[in-house]
Amino acid sequence: MAAPWSHETALCPRSRELSGLAIRLLPQNCERGVDVGEVATVPVPVEAEKAGPRGKGSGLFRAFWRWHFYASFLVIPVLLILAVTGLIYLFRFQIEPVLHADLMKVQQPAGLVAQPYSSQLEEVRQAFPDATVVSMTEPSAPNRSTVFSLDTAAGPRDVFVDPYEGKVLGALNPDTTLSGGAILLHGELMAGRWGDYVIEIAACWAIVMAMTGYYLFFRGRVARARRRAAGAAGAVLRSRHGRTGSVLGVGLLFLIVSGLPWTGVWGEQTQKLATQGGTSFWAEDHGALSNPTSTMDESLPHSHSVPWGVGKSDVPRSDPADKRRSVATVDTAIAVGERNGLRRPMTVALPADEEGVYSAIGYAFNDPAKERSLHVDQYGGRVVSTYGYGDYPALAKVVAQGIALHEGRRFGTLNLWVTTVFCLGVVFMCVTGPLMWWRRRPKGNALGAPRGRLPLRATPALAVLVVALALFLPLFGITLAAVLLLDQLVLRRVAGLRAWFNTVRT
The missing domain is CATH 3.10.450 (Nuclear Transport Factor 2; Chain: A,)
Structure with missing residues (x-):
């Protein structure tokens, strides 16, 4: 009676058929010869799954390849959206004036x-x-x-x-607008809180993709070079994917870290911890109030002329409906801002009520260290209070600089073009990854996933790293637990799913 068969993928290239059966030769360091992106679908007896640790694909290379493969299903669509919308955001000041x-x-x-x-x-x-x-x-x-x-x-x-x-x-x-829609997509996928969660989860798993990608790049370089020299199909694309990823990985990790303060779970929870510790991710300008009895400075523009003798006297506290009262204007706020060294063009927030102030905000697009706001009394035109980069908590200063880099504006044109090239590189990675899978996908009822299991018992340091990452990034920990439970309770127990996902049988 014929023995039952299963489909084994990502086999060592030293495999050969013997007596009609696919027998795997597993010499020392066999997994080093496996090339990312090359998967062979070969019939292997089910009994071979019980052949020992290496028969279960326990090597780090295969395990990391498998995690890299499955993480891409969530990460690639989100990263592609973030890269494209990021490009639109980078050039919003050039795009919108053309469209409108x-x-x-x-x-x-x-x-x-x-x-x-x-x-x-x-x-x-x-x-x-x-x-x-x-x-x-x-x-x-x-x-x-x-x-x-x-x-x-x-x-x-x-x-x-x-x-x-x-x-x-x-x-x-x-x-x-085009840039407005891009901002909403970039921040929450136009899905509110749930969109924010999806982006945060994808960001967490992008860290996994970057880390496993670096491992695959360095451990698989010999096999890639050999295939490239032999002129194997897809070898050039695979090498370009790896080289591009090796350069982009560091930038990707930076963008993830600098973007985490915006997230709904990690950002909110760490902000609470920071606040309890007496600091903050964000600058917190508590504003100011106007004083109805403040002194009017005649040298500043206001709603109507005031004689010099009255200009240095107190403006009487009066009924808000009293039209005779002298008040400052938005022009006053601009003049006060310019006098105090704010860079132009300025933005002026108008008073919300009778006690509100004009808040003049200086232009500091390229340099967060020059961020500064002046709160101007709406009656006397005096500076009630100021708030700027020097007043930020130390942590907020770091976040402000990180955001400026993240948005491609910290170092002017250079930062803009470096970020542009980075976004284009991310788009390239998001296209070439699925393309490599499409070229090597197996025939029949199988996904073509690499087979492998993380050897956590044999490598305690790796186990500590995974646990630490799960604790540091709560949504990663939750989704990781969900994936492991799904794998243990469903995928490994249902033969059809086990074959489709190429899961190691327990």
């Missing part, structure tokens, strides 16, 4: 100068009487419009104003 030139670009008529921001603000309020103006951003160049951010019943809106003619050009929902 009628709103974002203006021409300066001869002899005209920009209108006061307070006048532009009034135009916006007249055009959107039921909306709340939240902030104003100065034009970034002479041919760019002034941008006012509004809260409306229909959601957020960015309103664009011609600074020379003072007319409203139109409005956009920032979340529906």
